[in-house]
Amino acid sequence: MGVEIAGIPLKNPVMTASGTFGYGDEFSSFFDLNALGAIIVKTVTMHPRPGNAPPRIAETPGGMLNSIGLQNVGIDLFLKQKLPFLRTLTTPLLVNIAGKSVEEFADLAKRLSDAEGVAGIEVNISCPNVAGGLDFGTDPRLTYEVVRSVRQATPLPVIPKLSPNVTDVTVIARAAADAGADALSLINTIVGMVIDLDSRRPKLPGATGGLSGPAIRPVAVRMVWEVAQVVKTPIIGIGGIMTGNDAVEFLLAGATAVQVGTANFLDPLAPMKVLAGIESYLTLHRFAAVTQLVGAAIPSETRSKSNVHSPRPKAK
Amino acid sequence: MGVEIAGIPLKNPVMTASGTFGYGDEFSSFFDLNALGAIIVKTVTMHPRPGNAPPRIAETPGGMLNSIGLQNVGIDLFLKQKLPFLRTLTTPLLVNIAGKSVEEFADLAKRLSDAEGVAGIEVNISCPNVAGGLDFGTDPRLTYEVVRSVRQATPLPVIPKLSPNVTDVTVIARAAADAGADALSLINTIVGMVIDLDSRRPKLPGATGGLSGPAIRPVAVRMVWEVAQVVKTPIIGIGGIMTGNDAVEFLLAGATAVQVGTANFLDPLAPMKVLAGIESYLTLHRFAAVTQLVGAAIPSETRSKSNVHSPRPKAK
Amino acid sequence: MQQVEVQSLQRFHPDYFLQRFTSESLSFQPGQFVMVKPSGLFDPFLPRAYSILRVRRESNRKGGHMVEIFYKLMGKGSRALSRLKPGDRVDLLGPLGNGYHVPPSLTTALLVAGGIGVPPVVALAEMLARSQFTLRGSQQGKTNRRSSDKGRRKVVAFVGGKTSDDVLCLTDLRKARAKVHVATEDGSVGHRGLVVDLLEAHLKTQTSRQGLIIYACGPHAMLHAVAQIADRFQIPCQVSLEASMACGFGACMGCVIPVKQSVKEQLAARQSTISYKLCCKDGPAFDAREIAW
Amino acid sequence: MQQVEVQSLQRFHPDYFLQRFTSESLSFQPGQFVMVKPSGLFDPFLPRAYSILRVRRESNRKGGHMVEIFYKLMGKGSRALSRLKPGDRVDLLGPLGNGYHVPPSLTTALLVAGGIGVPPVVALAEMLARSQFTLRGSQQGKTNRRSSDKGRRKVVAFVGGKTSDDVLCLTDLRKARAKVHVATEDGSVGHRGLVVDLLEAHLKTQTSRQGLIIYACGPHAMLHAVAQIADRFQIPCQVSLEASMACGFGACMGCVIPVKQSVKEQLAARQSTISYKLCCKDGPAFDAREIAW
Numbered sequence A, B: 001m002g003v004e005i006a007g008i009p010l011k012n013p014v015m016t017a018s019g020t021f022g023y024g025d026e027f028s029s030f031f032d033l034n035a036l037g038a039i040i041v042k043t044v045t046m047h048p049r050p051g052n053a054p055p056r057i058a059e060t061p062g063g064m065l066n067s068i069g070l071q072n073v074g075i076d077l078f079l080k081q082k083l084p085f086l087r088t089l090t091t092p093l094l095v096n097i098a099g100k101s102v103e104e105f106a107d108l109a110k111r112l113s114d115a116e117g118v119a120g121i122e123v124n125i126s127c128p129n130v131a132g133g134l135d136f137g138t139d140p141r142l143t144y145e146v147v148r149s150v151r152q153a154t155p156l157p158v159i160p161k162l163s164p165n166v167t168d169v170t171v172i173a174r175a176a177a178d179a180g181a182d183a184l185s186l187i188n189t190i191v192g193m194v195i196d197l198d199s200r201r202p203k204l205p206g207a208t209g210g211l212s213g214p215a216i217r218p219v220a221v222r223m224v225w226e227v228a229q230v231v232k233t234p235i236i237g238i239g240g241i242m243t244g245n246d247a248v249e250f251l252l253a254g255a256t257a258v259q260v261g262t263a264n265f266l267d268p269l270a271p272m273k274v275l276a277g278i279e280s281y282l283t284l285h286r287f288a289a290v291t292q293l294v295g296a297a298i299p300s301e302t303r304s305k306s307n308v309h310s311p312r313p314k315a316k
Numbered sequence C, D: 001m002q003q004v005e006v007q008s009l010q011r012f013h014p015d016y017f018l019q020r021f022t023s024e025s026l027s028f029q030p031g032q033f034v035m036v037k038p039s040g041l042f043d044p045f046l047p048r049a050y051s052i053l054r055v056r057r058e059s060n061r062k063g064g065h066m067v068e069i070f071y072k073l074m075g076k077g078s079r080a081l082s083r084l085k086p087g088d089r090v091d092l093l094g095p096l097g098n099g100y101h102v103p104p105s106l107t108t109a110l111l112v113a114g115g116i117g118v119p120p121v122v123a124l125a126e127m128l129a130r131s132q133f134t135l136r137g138s139q140q141g142k143t144n145r146r147s148s149d150k151g152r153r154k155v156v157a158f159v160g161g162k163t164s165d166d167v168l169c170l171t172d173l174r175k176a177r178a179k180v181h182v183a184t185e186d187g188s189v190g191h192r193g194l195v196v197d198l199l200e201a202h203l204k205t206q207t208s209r210q211g212l213i214i215y216a217c218g219p220h221a222m223l224h225a226v227a228q229i230a231d232r233f234q235i236p237c238q239v240s241l242e243a244s245m246a247c248g249f250g251a252c253m254g255c256v257i258p259v260k261q262s263v264k265e266q267l268a269a270r271q272s273t274i275s276y277k278l279c280c281k282d283g284p285a286f287d288a289r290e291i292a293w
């Protein structure tokens, strides 16, 4: 079940999506975190953020809106309080970062490069729930700039996380790849809204939120498929993965690994069940390695990408 | 329950969405079509189109993908075979058109202006299932050009139907409004994909399809909300409406009327149930008129739009 | 659409289910179908098409009728149905589509069913068993009535499946006075091989083909083979086809079946020579010669 | 998460339901909750939080335990649950969160419940009825034991609702040997008015406040009023709060409750003075003084 992504060898292709797995500690009572392919923690920012006012959650058919607003303890406390536990695991840790400026992204990346136990950096240029959060990820030039500056600031693998709220995701993906991304995570949430019929006001105080869950899966699979055909950079597929079969869909569309997000809320064992489901699929269809699935749905004429990627310097 | 949209007075705000109601005849055995606010027929093109190869339908959580490919009899046969029946109804008929070029859009509009019984034209610049179908609706300049030329070609009300597959729908909406649109329909389907786990190929032969149904409702409501705050043009809300409450959400977000699409497939009586549901909501919450709901969720500071619109020349 | 209730559910080893729904009065042609979905579910989202096996007029505590469908456990839709309990609500729309056409000239119906294709064929056998065989005057001369003066048509059924578990409804067919021939791929019951082989062998023994019509339902490949045999023996053949459906009544245009174009159509179509019919509205029973296999 | 089965469902006029699930052995603190959702449904998509009313150790045919919840029909989630039949499967996660804190110093629990806020308060009354009252040595001196040497705490319950239909579980409370005071807004039973008025009146009659703790659950406005009364009378008060939850165990950060910041926190937070706690993990029972009402 091993895969390599952004030069990081993973036991298996199942990761946890940022913001849906806390800092891992909540889940350690449910299963052995060392069984995961990788852990991605909630976005870390330069300063602590209290997050948005409640309610922050609204249910939608087959999905949910969230407007957490990047609540987090900030990079200082993250390194002091959260990293020590995560470092005890054998599972690679990817730290998801968001900055308010190109420089802040680079500064965050630098701070993490000096820390022990960080295997790579996921660059969140696509959070729809903070003022300006989407700007970087919806403009190819800004995407390029952010990724470039993070790339230059750290020897760690750099994995930009792309926004689905764009006319053409391949343009953004190309910009990120050109800027030196080692892998691409896609997708983040789609901007949506629910209106409360009693108060006749948006359910979420900030009006809109990020849509996640099975409802968005077809959109996410499509974007992975599109991007897989235009860049060689390995892809981490995200969006509505509830079962092993859902994950296999992403692999077939061209993802090398996947992240489980919203499913964690419905069942904290979801990542383990997704992993078991992928294994069953491999057995049932007689595949020797999970890598054989990667991009298998893409016609060979258009399959431009190889899932073997030039290795990057490892985390210290 | 009366509303006026694009200068067309409607008995009520419930229409049928293009491509989900055939040419009306299939539904006439289920209910009295005169009870509808308006009927919108399947997109009509200049020449007959056989449509895409099957399978054309794939199920998704809370929704479906379709890749019909604008199968239709063409404008000649539409006028000859389909219009006569539709003309017998008292319900206004909006004809949805798609052209391959700016000129073809204008030509189609001209042909319809000369026909009797057409109340308005919905301009489909957003079909994701034909080569080039999306181009007009994802580029504000092309949107402007198409809408402008249709506007100049016909005295009928012109209602562009916008695509959700864009970074910023307000940019497209502004372009359409500037070009003289009398109302805006939004949204069309979101591009999505499902991969078959047995064949390991996309379920639909064209790989991608258009996602519709409740899964996309939060995205559609958000786009109506965004557009309602930047243009004065009345909006027709579309996307995942299954019940009266769903329709009310669109009205509160700023739509003056709504269209019922995918719900027709699950229950041919859906439009009637949606209408009854809106009526119940009005009664329960003591509203005298459905127009009182329009945009009620938008804070008054930002409520730039009035739902009373300068009347346009009526259909002959 | 009516909201009906599950009345009963019966499982047949290993993965076949007979499900009954209470319903309003409903009359149907064999080959017609209903769209069915557990009420209120969003995953599966779309209703599924099931051939009407039969409608019973027996009165039960709710009064009225009972619609029966027979299905195989395949994916989400059938699984969701198979988990329902009596009293659970189901959205049901139908009868829909065009069933098998039974012309007055029919004397012997050759039913060919593969696997879960059996329900419409059983429905036809039962209908033929019930209905009297009356010839219209104009056709009387042409028809060579081989069955006795009992006024019934002869029904010969060819039923195939992978194993003995997959040859279904044999009792129903025999009750409907059909002569039943069975084939299984593994030879666990009946002829070892394909059901089309049985059909072909049978046709070779027939001296007259008058009044014979083939009615088939099953996997696409089987139907194609049946159509070729029918063509070879010059026997009318009706096949019941499947397609991915969203609505079942002609609204979505999702369920197209590629058909052969007439010359007139080929001239009219300036852009393409493909032509489609709707499985749900023009079918699901089609004249086999129409299909662009 | 465990997949459990509905064991029984009991409706109380007009819209209240007592539902039992078979479960693995499960021990809980009053105030803790479970996340519950009918298995396999995508609409409602998220599980809902329900206070654990009680866990019965009675053995039934499945053996093991039964978890009971008590809920009001509100929207999608509760409707979906209320439609289940015995044997239907439910995803259940829990017990979750921090329940009410019962310090050894407690002598009299003043329970305040509004409408469907009653389950955790009943659970607490039943727990107090079961448990013996043993004082730790160190606190013995400080505590003024007013109840007799039976080793039980006194429980006084104030239960309010809109009408007599909405004052719930009175029998359960009385069985747990609580003294019960009732208020309804329409006066159809008990005091006409708000339950907080009863609490206030009761407190005015108390000569000593030692060992008294208020435990409250109900609508937000009621809890705020209770907190103000507690503050005025200088009585410790624990409130059980609600928030929109996606996970129930600290992963989504969706269920935040605004809390008052400590001075240290105010200094540390350079950007803002808002501070949140998680309802699911830090609560749902909170010290009322903590909350930024």
Ligand SMILES: Cc1cc2nc3c(=O)[nH]c(=O)nc-3n(C[C@H](O)[C@H](O)[C@H](O)COP(=O)(O)OP(=O)(O)OC[C@H]3O[C@@H](n4cnc5c(N)ncnc54)[C@H](O)[C@@H]3O)c2cc1C
Residues within 6 Å of the ligand: B198, C033, C044, C048, C049, C050, C051, C052, C069, C070, C071, C072, C073, C074, C075, C076, C077, C078, C079, C116, C119, C120, C241, C242, C243, C244, C245, C284
């Ligand atoms: C007119 C008509 C009558 C039918 N009558 C019966 C009947 O009497 N009994 C019965 O068991 N089934 C019948 N079917 C098939 C039925 O509608 C469903 O397709 C079947 O039950 C599988 O659905 P599912 O949700 O369980 O599986 P799904 O999850 O939808 O699919 C399981 C697998 O089957 C494939 N599949 C699904 N639908 C079709 C299709 N229509 N054609 C080909 N492959 C498909 C999928 O691609 C997938 O690989 C009929 C279909 C039609 C169109």
Ligand SMILES: Cc1cc2nc3c(=O)[nH]c(=O)nc-3n(C[C@H](O)[C@H](O)[C@H](O)COP(=O)(O)OP(=O)(O)OC[C@H]3O[C@@H](n4cnc5c(N)ncnc54)[C@H](O)[C@@H]3O)c2cc1C
Residues within 6 Å of the ligand: A198, D033, D044, D048, D049, D050, D051, D052, D069, D070, D071, D072, D073, D074, D075, D076, D077, D078, D079, D116, D119, D120, D241, D242, D243, D244, D245, D284
């Ligand atoms: C820790 C905890 C314990 C709970 N214990 C119980 C219990 O024992 N019994 C019980 O009946 N309910 C309890 N609830 C509430 C329960 O979780 C659901 O919110 C309630 O059943 C309504 O859900 P629904 O799906 O039926 O309605 P929905 O469709 O979700 O909502 C119906 C209406 O209620 C509002 N609403 C939904 N959830 C909340 C919320 N959490 N707070 C405020 N308003 C909300 C919605 O905005 C809507 O107006 C508890 C909640 C929490 C957080």
Ligand SMILES: Cc1cc2nc3c(=O)[nH]c(=O)nc-3n(C[C@H](O)[C@H](O)[C@H](O)COP(=O)(O)O)c2cc1C
Residues within 6 Å of the ligand: A017, A018, A019, A020, A042, A043, A066, A068, A070, A096, A124, A127, A161, A187, A188, A189, A211, A212, A213, A214, A216, A238, A239, A240, A241, A259, A260, A261, A262, A263, D252, D253, D254
């Ligand atoms: C409650 C919640 C919080 C999230 N927080 C973050 C975050 O802090 N940073 C980030 O990059 N993505 C965040 N996401 C997005 C997820 O990581 C993921 O990209 C998205 O939810 C789609 O996957 P899913 O459908 O499996 O949830 C969050 C999603 C949810 C539902």
Ligand SMILES: Cc1cc2nc3c(=O)[nH]c(=O)nc-3n(C[C@H](O)[C@H](O)[C@H](O)COP(=O)(O)O)c2cc1C
Residues within 6 Å of the ligand: B017, B018, B019, B020, B042, B043, B066, B068, B070, B096, B124, B127, B161, B187, B188, B189, B211, B212, B213, B214, B216, B238, B239, B240, B241, B259, B260, B261, B262, B263, C252, C253, C254
């Ligand atoms: C099967 C199908 C066919 C459609 N065909 C058309 C079409 O021909 N022209 C068009 O403008 N929109 C078409 N649409 C889009 C719908 O009109 C509508 O915009 C979309 O489905 C979202 O609404 P819904 O979620 O209520 O279905 C089609 C949608 C479906 C599902």
Ligand code: FES
Residues within 6 Å of the ligand: C244, C245, C246, C247, C248, C249, C250, C251, C252, C253, C254, C255, C256, C278, C279, C280, C281
């Ligand atoms: S299933 Fe919709 S047209 Fe046939």
Ligand code: FES
Residues within 6 Å of the ligand: D244, D245, D246, D247, D248, D249, D250, D251, D252, D253, D254, D255, D278, D279, D280, D281
């Ligand atoms: S409900 Fe998810 S953190 Fe509390």
